[in-house]
Amino acid sequence: MTTVAAPTRRRGLFATLGDIYHERTNFNFIGRSRIWLGVSSLMVAISIGALLLIGLNLGIDFEGGTQWEFSVASGNPSSTQVREALKDTPARDARILTLSNGGVRVQSSELKTADRELVTQALSNYSKVDASAISIVSVGPTWGEQVSQKALIALLFFFILISVYLTFRFEWKMALASIIAVVHDIFITIGVYALTGFEVTPATVVAILTILGFSLYDTVVVFDKIKENQSTLGREKGDSYSSMVNRSMNQVLMRSLNTSFIALLPVISLLVVGSGILGAVTLRDFSLALFVGLLVGAYSSIFVATPILVILKEREPRFRALRDRSGPSVSAVAVESVVLDEENVMPAATPNPNDQRVTPRARQSRRGKRR
The missing domain is CATH 1.20.1640.10 (Multidrug efflux transporter AcrB transmembrane domain)
Structure with a gap:
């Protein structure tokens, strides 16, 4: 079998x-x-x-620099439009980030007071808000x-x-x-x-x-x-x-x-x-x-x-x-992951067609003949 x-x-x-x-x-x-x-x-x-x-x-807390944050008076802000507004200022290469609440964050290297005011005025003109409403934070390199x-x-x-x-x-x-x-x-x-x-x-x-x-x-x-x-x-x-x-x-x-x-x-x-x-x-x-x-x-x-x-x-x-x-x-x-764990089933026996039944040989008597 x-x-x-x-x-x-x-x-x-x-x-x-x-x-x-x-x-x-x-x-x-x-x-x-x-x-x-x-x-x-x-x-x-x-x-x-x-x-x-x-x-x-890295933020300005690590690198130092100046940061402006503001909201536009109407519409949705665009990074391209903000960069266009800053093209004639010392912050032309600034990092610009549009916030999910409709605000804009502009970060640049540390600037002098006169340069900061120039950038602030440019942002005020773009956003149509007063310059005093723009948040300015300056952090020195030290x-x-x-x-x-x-x-x-x-x-x-x-x-x-x-x-x-x-x-x-x-x-x-x-x-x-x-x-x-x-x-x-x-x-x-x-x-x-x-x-x-x-x-x-x-x-x-x-x-x-x-x-x-x-x-x-x-x-x-x-x-x-x-x-x-x-x-x-x-x-x-x-x-x-x-x-x-x-x-x-x-x-x-x-x-x-x-x-x-x-x-x-x-x-x-x-x-x-x-x-x-x-x-x-x-x-x-x-x-x-x-x-x-x-x-x-x-x-x-x-x-x-x-x-x-x-x-x-x-x-x-x-x-x-x-x-x-x-x-x-x-x-x-070790057993595999429980996800691959298997429930073992008793193996089933199947007949082999090539198997041949063997007939037992008749048992011979060992008793000798009586003289």
Whole structure:
């Protein structure tokens, strides 16, 4: 008889979500760590390329200069018309931005008082509003340098704090993995600003510091579960550090998803309602950085920090020995994603037409003849 396996069925979306909610998943996170790290490396490379080739659209708080902001008396403003109005002024090469609330923002390098008044009068003539109704802000280059230095000092201070905390709370390898994940988040968030051309303001820096704290929190949640399960490592046959980490990540998956989803709801409100509907540019600068950072931070805590931790830890003799004794790596033995989980069906037996029935031979009596 030849045994033929019956076709398998894939689980539905609601069954998958139910397994995630009840922490019954067995996603193969570590087995696919090369894919996750490859995707992250590609995103970081694109971000660095955008920073080098395109650069950041820094606001006057960082570069210094003069900014005019006004609204036209009637109609909709146009960047082309504003530039035409400024063609005979020292601000002919100024950066012009039309706002969603019908306003216009003009930014140029630092100008003398007489030149600023000339630009203000040209904008007043274009907008048909009084010159006193035009908002003017001037920031010197020294102030811009101070803001940039303070932003870099704040980031450096943050890195030092998280390194010290995670080293004492866990160990230095977890601290190193966390820092790499945080740097990953910074590069991608800044890369999005370079690609989109959105202005980088002090509100953007505040948002980046906020998302770094969230990313660190999500990473600590995962590492805390890994540390808890590490105490039982080696009690089961075939267990390794990779399989233990994979099990830990599945256990905290629901909590991580819930935290990210709840945090994204108010940020989406700020981004859509605050900047899109109300036209608050400051809210847009803040909410965009938060939105991108929360998404990237949730990704990096699972798909960047944890695989890097496994690479560092399995270089230790103890965990390397466990990996060698466990046989195939977790990528070979871990169950596939729950989305691809299958309900096993008992194999059905089908007759083979080439099989031939064998008739048993008659048993001969061993009793000899009686003489």
